[in-house]
Amino acid sequence: MAGKVAERRAALRDNLIIIAEKRIASDGLSALRARDLASDAGCALGAIYNVFGDLTDIVLAVNARTFHRLGADVAAALADAPQDPIEQLVVMAQAYHQFAAANLHSWRALFDVERAPGEAAPDWYLHEMGQLFAYISDPLAVVFPNRDPQELALLTRALFSSVHGIVLLGLDGASAGVPSDDIDKMIALILRQFTSNP
């Protein structure tokens, strides 16, 4: 019987993640409400808190799936990219842009998830970020062979943040939106210029 209960809890957990993923993808993180999830799942509101600590825990589980999909897209772009490390960076950054544009709400949830001030990001989150950063630091190490690992880590983080900023402001029609074509142009401009004098 204990096995059945555990099984049901696991099924509800998986179901709630899928439901929350759909809600975030269509309406955005800020519209996510526990009562809507309970209603979609056909369970009592309290049942959610039997399997998740709070709403943020569900969002983190959804974000884990989004990180995996993003990583898969970046890896697929890399597989088709030329051997040239600078072109690899450009192709991956443009894949990042495409993913963000096609999954706007889910992508924004990766960065908009709220955490208590001072509370560190969970290990799995930092691990997922680390995986993404490895895609960038590998070609960067080829372009900048004389930088030590610490400098390379800083370069990697700076470049990722730069591409993220270009995509974020570019996709945000409310502040200073630019056509999607120009986002890819800006990405290529920054990356080529950045790597032109190693």
Next chain:
Amino acid sequence: MAGKVAERRAALRDNLIIIAEKRIASDGLSALRARDLASDAGCALGAIYNVFGDLTDIVLAVNARTFHRLGADVAAALADAPQDPIEQLVVMAQAYHQFAAANLHSWRALFDVERAPGEAAPDWYLHEMGQLFAYISDPLAVVFPNRDPQELALLTRALFSSVHGIVLLGLDGASAGVPSDDIDKMIALILRQFTSNP
């Protein structure tokens, strides 16, 4: 008598902007509620909508003031900067970082204000962004004398977005926070590398 009414409306308008500015600065945009503003101002909830179309209009008025303060800080940093255009870019970008860190909620409200999908940013907003961009494009034009105005505009927007991304992710402890010293290092790294081969 009409003059008195107009005067009172103007006074309430100014007062609501100051009150909203304080609320946003201390609690962030997402916690802003019309009923709290009415309570702080000692007016009826409906009175707010006699002087502003909606809450977003108040936020835009607050953002205008934040843009002006940011511009003043960047201008002050520029006044003390060396004549070298690359150093000017570095000093201004680091002033941007300092402003964002010291005015985190107000700065985030500049980018987080919600607008109906497809609705363009108001002209004054684009004008304020344009003013900030002029601070960047002037030294960039010295570094890249052979780029045409269109390329220069794209370079300017790409560099601003890059610095914005570095500051945004750097100050966000929830995702991939880095120590403040590293933010300035990354800014200098990106800007110097970017301008090293014009």
